[in-house]
Amino acid sequence: MFVKVYQYHIQKDKVDEYLGVQEKALEIYSRYLDFHTIYLNSKEDVTKWIEISRYKDEDEYQKSMKLINEHEEIQELFKAFQSLLVTNKSEISEEDFVEKKEKYTF
Secondary structure: OEEEEEEEEEOHHHHHHHHHHHHHHHHHHOOOOOEEEEEEEOOOOOOEEEEEEEEOOHHHHHHHHHHHOOOHHHHHHHHHHHHOEOHHHOOOEEEEEEOOOOOOOO
16 A cells, blocks of 8 residues: 655644545545545644545556646645645645555454
8 A cells, every 4th residue: 555644734723624625625536546544633732733645556646646636626725725734834744655564453
């Protein structure tokens, strides 16, 4: 599996807007990709978020992203997302990973 990990800071009074933007973006993504995304909110810094998305493979991800990024709505949603970032912490970090093993115990 191919995994994308993003880290960013959302204004604490904008969380509902943030989740709404993410939901709309996921609707578009799901037209092109099979994926699973989880959003983590730091307990120590309420503005800090980590987003982890898993995809079947990197090739499928890259091909689909070209199509997704052509959507005007995605561009608008990204601008809306950027407006929710904490002003002095507006950097979005992005990393790529390969999942090697998954194990669940419940």
